[in-house]
Amino acid sequence: MAEPRPRARVGVLISGRGSNMAALLYASRAADCPYEIAIVIANDPDAPGLALAAAEGVPTFAQSHKGLKRAEFDAIVDVRLRAAEVSHVALAGYMRLLSEGFVNGWAGRMINIHPSLLPRYKGLDTHQRALDAGDTVAGCSVHLVTAELDDGPVLGQTRVAIVPGDTAATLAARTLIAEHQLYPRVLAELVTRERNPDYLLGLVRKHALALPASEETLSHGMPAFRIEGGKMFGYFTQDHHGDGEIALIVKTSGADEQAMLIDADPDLYYRPAYFGPSGWVAIRLDGGDIDWELVDERLRNSWRLVAPRKLADLPI
Structure with a gap:
């Protein structure tokens, strides 16, 4: 039986009572929840949510932001998050604008909950603004955090x-x-999406179809990518022939390069049995923390190997 996957470690930032932090925490107690709350951090040492987290056995950290520049304070928070080995950050009533450097450091892994149906009513006083506008429906949104507020x-x-x-x-x-x-629910989806075949295929598709004259097709029951009307340069496999793998299969220069890659990193690369001795190599995509720059490089190399001469010299 396969070992259960480790749960994602999440850091939660609060400024007050932390009711959404509590919702995340109690949801994490379910046996099938894919995340755990590793630390709760507040910019107000008197934030009531800290006492709740501590009572529930969650490590906490608090420091007032007063007297500190935004980037200085965010650097302190960042150190604590990384010391707690968190992979994702959830803002839960965190009443601080974040520095660009901090946001960029957690890009794609930091989320916020906002009490409106974004993009309507960014910022404060969302409920009153909805009432003043005569809306019949309000709501809430969870979004990835970027440098622009609620955007x-x-x-x-x-x-x-x-x-x-x-x-x-x-x-x-x-x-x-x-x-x-x-x-x-959204946090659980976020921390597991790098094991979600549809999400992974979407990212592979984005990289593959950015290459010149590329198109998607279906080959051997797998989504595949080829030069328009020509040769294949990539396959997306999900449990093909019951191998249990989610992977991108790309072409190498031959058996020697294939063997070199597998020998250098057998946890990342493997030989797809159903491709024969052709030099194709599979890159595992379901291990989490995927190096998409490497994936992009391998796709580009594979494309170059099959591109006709009129395309091969194009800058990519």
Whole structure:
């Protein structure tokens, strides 16, 4: 029986009561939850959420941001997150604008929950703004954090009806229930997406189809990529012939290069049995923490090996 995959370690940043932190924490107690809360960090040492986290046995850290420049404070937080060996960061009522360097350091791995249906009502006072606009529906969104406030790609949303007589307070209270349901689900999807075949195929497709004169087709039951009307340069395999692997298969210069790659890193590369002694090599994609620059390089090399002369000299 295969060993269970280790759970992703998540750091949560709060500024106050931490109700969304609590929702993430209690969801993580389920046996099938793919993440655990590794640390809770607050920019206010008196934040009530710290006491809850500590009572639940979660390590905490707090330091006031007062008197520190934004980048200086974020550097302190970053050190604590990395010391806790977290792979993802969840903002849960964290009332701080983040420095660009901090955001870039966690790009694609830091999410936030916002009490509106983004892109509507970025920033504060979302519930009152929805009421003032005469909306019949409000809601909440979870999005990837980017340098611009509340502007990253939306990963999930829940709609919340606005009922007659609603105030900003009543709407906020009902939306908070939706937030507590939405946030754990989206976080779980985020930390497992690099093992999700559809997500991985989407990224492979993005890299492969960026190459000149490339197109996608189906070959041997697998999504495949070729020079238009010509030779294949990549295959995406998911448990093909029951091998249990999710991988990208690319062409090498021959058996010697194939063997060299496998010998150098057998955890990353393997010989796809059903391709015969052709020099094709498989790159495992389901191990997490994928080096997409390497994937892109191998795809480009494979493309060059099959490209006709009129294309082979194009800069890629």
